[in-house]
Amino acid sequence: MTATSEQIRRVKVRPNYDHVAWKWMRYSALLLIPLVWFHVILQDVIVGVHTMDLDYVAQRWANIGWRVYDALLLGFAMAHGMNGVRQVANDFIKGERARTIMSWALFIFWLAITAIGAAALIGGVRQDFPLN
Amino acid sequence: MEIRLRVFRFQPEKDQRPRYDVFTIETDPTERILDLLEYVRGDVDGSLAFRRSCAHGVCGSDAMRINGRNLLACKVLVKDLGTSEITVEPLLGLRVIKDLIVDMGPFLEHYKSVMPYFINDDIPADGKEFLQSPEQRARFDDTTKCIMCAACTTSCPSFWSNTEYVGPAAIVNAHRFIFDSRDTGAAKRLEVLNEQFGVWRCRTAFNCTEACPREIKITQAIAEVKQVLTSGKLE
The missing domain is CATH 1.10.1060.10 (Alpha-helical ferredoxin)
Known part of the structure; x- marks a missing residue:
């Protein structure tokens, strides 16, 4: 007689918005650790804030790799932060409709800031290098 | 030992706002907080409202805030608190029905x-x-x-x-x-x-x-x- 079944039981639950947002918060945080640390070490330690000027920024942004890196950092950091704000705001906002409006407002804010930042990064350096 | 027991009092139908009643009680350090509340209700102020049932940490009726922490009044001894100032309040986050009783x-x-x-x-x-x-x-x-x-x-x-x-x-x-x-x-x-x-x-x-x-x-x-x-x- 088989007394009990020891096989692994499985269950299927459809991921929803909050499930994905919870995962996003953790995975984006993991990705932000190397992105931010590298950014801080390069800008504040290797280069140093006192030697950083428009010339340096123009030189840096002349490289497409740095532009992508900075755009990613901005997008991820903002998305991580906005999701955090959304979770905190959920503590204070009552009602499904108000929460939906708040979520969309934060998303639009994230999109606008990321778009403005990315536009500056990708299309902002128009002057020839080196600057006069 | 002598303790000062501050008890949250509130009857929403009658009171504008909650208040704290203070009872000075001579007690043993090995008495439970529930014993103090029973004493107040039995001998001092019969209008004090709180829940209790088994009084042995099994039924879970007498959970309340004791000196700011959620505890069972039947499981906490006076000496466990390490002070003679004891404040008893209802659980947070649930509507107070009367005194220490909340709407579960x-x-x-x-x-x-x-x-x-x-x-x-x-x-x-x-x-x-x-x-x-x-x-x-x-x-x-x-x-x-x-x-x-x-x-x-x-x-x-x-x-x-x-x-x-x-x-x-x-x-x-x-x-x-x-x-x-x-x-x-x-x-x-x-x-x-x-x-x-x-x-x-x-x-x-x-x-x-x-x-x-x-x-x-x-x-x-x-x-x-x-x-x-x-x-x-x-x-």
Whole structure:
């Protein structure tokens, strides 16, 4: 007689918005650790804030790799932060409709800031290098 | 020893705002807080309202805030508090009905929402009973200890800020059945806990684990439910 079944039981639950947002918060945080640390070490330690000027920024942004890196950092950091704000705001906002409006407002804010930042990064350096 | 017992008093139908009544009591350090409240109600002020039942830490009726912490009044001795100033208040996050009695309605609604009962419409292989190995039973042993005192849920900052959150106690009781190898209702419960005010509202503050008079590892149980929602594996 088989007394009990020891096989692994499985269950299927459809991921929803909050499930994905919870995962996003953790995975984006993991990705932000190397992105931010590298950014801080390069800008504040290797280069140093006192030697950083428009010339340096123009030189840096002349490289497409740095532009992508900075755009990613901005997008991820903002998305991580906005999701955090959304979770905190959920503590204070009552009602499904108000929460939906708040979520969309934060998303639009994230999109606008990321778009403005990315536009500056990708299309902002128009002057020839080196600057006069 | 002489203690000063400050007791939260509030009768919403009559009082504009809550007040604290102070009772100076000569007592032994080994007396329980429940004994002090019984003394006040029996000998000093019969209008004091609080819940109690078994008085031995099993029924969970007398959970309250004692010197700012959620505790069972029947399990705390005067000497445990290390002070002669004792403040007793109702649990936070639930409406006060009178003095130390709170409306447990919303708490119990959340409890009901996770279907805290055995679900299995199958016929057992031997026609008599569903068998389970000691290991399978051990999987959810910790969460069977819950006495529904609400100390965990009412110590949770997420619940304080929004009482729509299902709360630690409901998740603990869902965990007890989700991980029961004989139960077949896990998907239904997980659907409830996957909602906006389900497990994702837990911020791992650990207040619940600290408050539990049964020492259930509540934050761990919540994390295990999150893990199931992520992996789909029930073991």
